[in-house]
Amino acid sequence: MNLSSSVVVIGGGPVGAVAALRLAQLGIDVTLLEQHADCPEDMRASTFHPPTLEMMQELGLLDALDADGLRAPVYQYRNRRSGNVIELDMSEIADLTRFPWRLQCEQYKLARLATQALSELPNGRVLFQRRLLSFEQDEKGVSIHVESPLEIEHLRADYLIAADGSSSTVRKWLDVAFSGFTYPERFLTLSTAYPLEECFDNLAKVNYISDADEWCVMLRVPTLWRILVPARGNETDAELLSDARKDSVLQGLTGTQESITTYHRTLYRVHQRVADSFRHGRVLLVGDSAHLNNPLGGFGMNSGIHDAWNLCEKLRRIYQEGADADRELDHYDRQRRNIAMDFVQAQTISNKKAIESPDANGVSEMESHLALMLKDESARRTYLERQAMIQSLRRESEIA
Numbered sequence: 428m429n430l431s432s433s434v435v436v437i438g439g440g441p442v443g444a445v446a447a448l449r450l451a452q453l454g455i456d457v458t459l460l461e462q463h464a465d466c467p468e469d470m471r472a473s474t475f476h477p478p479t480l481e482m483m484q485e486l487g488l489l490d491a492l493d494a495d496g497l498r499a500p501v502y503q504y505r506n507r508r509s510g511n512v513i514e515l516d517m518s519e520i521a522d523l524t525r526f527p528w529r530l531q532c533e534q535y536k537l538a539r540l541a542t543q544a545l546s547e548l549p550n551g552r553v554l555f556q557r558r559l560l561s562f563e564q565d566e567k568g569v570s571i572h573v574e575s576p577l578e579i580e581h582l583r584a585d586y587l588i589a590a591d592g593s594s595s596t597v598r599k600w601l602d603v604a605f606s607g608f609t610y611p612e613r614f615l616t617l618s619t620a621y622p623l624e625e626c627f628d629n630l631a632k633v634n635y636i637s638d639a640d641e642w643c644v645m646l647r648v649p650t651l652w653r654i655l656v657p658a659r660g661n662e663t664d665a666e667l668l669s670d671a672r673k674d675s676v677l678q679g680l681t682g683t684q685e686s687i688t689t690y691h692r693t694l695y696r697v698h699q700r701v702a703d704s705f706r707h708g709r710v711l712l713v714g715d716s717a718h719l720n721n722p723l724g725g726f727g728m729n730s731g732i733h734d735a736w737n738l739c740e741k742l743r744r745i746y747q748e749g750a751d752a753d754r755e756l757d758h759y760d761r762q763r764r765n766i767a768m769d770f771v772q773a774q775t776i777s778n779k780k781a782i783e784s785p786d787a788n789g790v791s792e793m794e795s796h797l798a799l800m801l802k803d804e805s806a807r808r809t810y811l812e813r814q815a816m817i818q819s820l821r822r823e824s825e826i827a
């Protein structure tokens with residue numbers, strides 16, 4: 428098969444699916460390629476921040492996500508040793524957003540809704556079971572070679588958007604440096620239908636629990652609790668994913684002696700990395716192919732969607748207003764790379780340090796900081812705006 432399209436997007440994760448749907452809705456001809464037979468049922472991201480919800484509303488997906496998710500206006504910081512709880516309420520920034528809450532909803536639900544909506548548009552095309560093998564670009568466009576179940580297919584496009592995730596084939600072909608570091612510990616995630624809310628007083632749907640030995644994040648999605656803990660030491664994968672480890676994590680949290688059933692147990696290696704450039708001629712990196720960060724704060728998918736949103740607007744200007752392509756695409760690179768470095772990397776590194784470093788008296792750095800903030804409305808609003816990613820988009824718009 429030989430096919431041509433104005434834009435080809437590689438990757439049917441949340442970022443690629445949003446980029447492709449947005450372009451199609453803006454009237455641009457687009458083809459989305461995903462290597463799997465469907466958007467993968469991924470248990471990674473589950474937090475949507477307010478600006479992302481505003482984008483979902485523009486895409487026409489918000490009602491479905493809202494119906495399939497949980498609104499979490501309040502999040503808590505808990506000290507695992509002392510039991511001290513500090514609560515932040517996003518309704519304090521209700522004047523800044525139509526959606527003063529986090530929506531707790533699994534990322535694959537967004538990817539599936541967006542690809543379905545895309546496939547219904549006359550200028551949108553979704554091709555599953557298409558794995559990008561290679562590409563080359565010239566002055567006029569990009570030639571793309573993909574593997575389908577039956578043959579090698581060739582596509583031609585004006586632009587290629589790489590939303591092919593952390594191990595991006597596109598990034599590797601471009602030989603772009605992916606600068607940063609990888610944490611020595613891995614992260615273990617577990618999910619369970621056990622009613623954890625019955626084991627704690629007034630538990631919120633989003634909870635950050637500080638501890639020097641085993642800090643923890645506890646997040647509610649509609650049918651499950653998701654738990655994230657660090658996996659340090661020399662344990663093997665089999666030991667970390669064993670029933671014994673699962674029981675030690677869950678019994679430690681709940682105080683019960685029951686063996687609690689889990690639905691997923693996954694180990695992740697966690698990186699803080701940013702590609703040295705998000706633009707290479709007609710090839711643009713977005714989402715995890717461009718930057719990776721730890722999940723404390725829920726910024727990875729959200730910032731990837733913000734990349735996609737920014738880039739789609741630049742492409743709209745190029746196609747529909749005759750804007751200068753080099754100027755627009757370089758601007759995308761400057762704005763989103765700057766946000767990835769100065770906001771997403773900085774904030775997630777600081778969020779991780781804060782949750783894992785209690786002082787000698789057992790009070791975490793985060794707790795002391797938040798306790799001061801509770802008395803200062805202006806500092807609290809600034810903190811809420813930053814964690815809700817409102818500040819990062821304001822900053823993006825200021826980058827020339």
Ligand SMILES: Cc1cc2nc3c(=O)[nH]c(=O)nc-3n(C[C@H](O)[C@H](O)[C@H](O)COP(=O)(O)OP(=O)(O)OC[C@H]3O[C@@H](n4cnc5c(N)ncnc54)[C@H](O)[C@@H]3O)c2cc1C
Nearest residue numbers: 438440442462471472473474559592714715725727728729
């Ligand atoms: C434990 C954990 C919790 C997280 N929680 C949050 C959170 O609450 N909020 C948040 O914002 N972020 C969170 N993240 C980060 C978030 O999951 C990622 O940032 C997000 O998945 C990135 O989306 P993406 O579309 O760029 O990449 P991916 O989701 O990785 O999607 C890439 C897609 O490309 C496809 N693909 C890859 N190679 C090819 C190829 N050669 N050809 C065709 N298709 C290809 C893949 O199959 C996949 O479907 C979390 C991460 C982890 C590990």
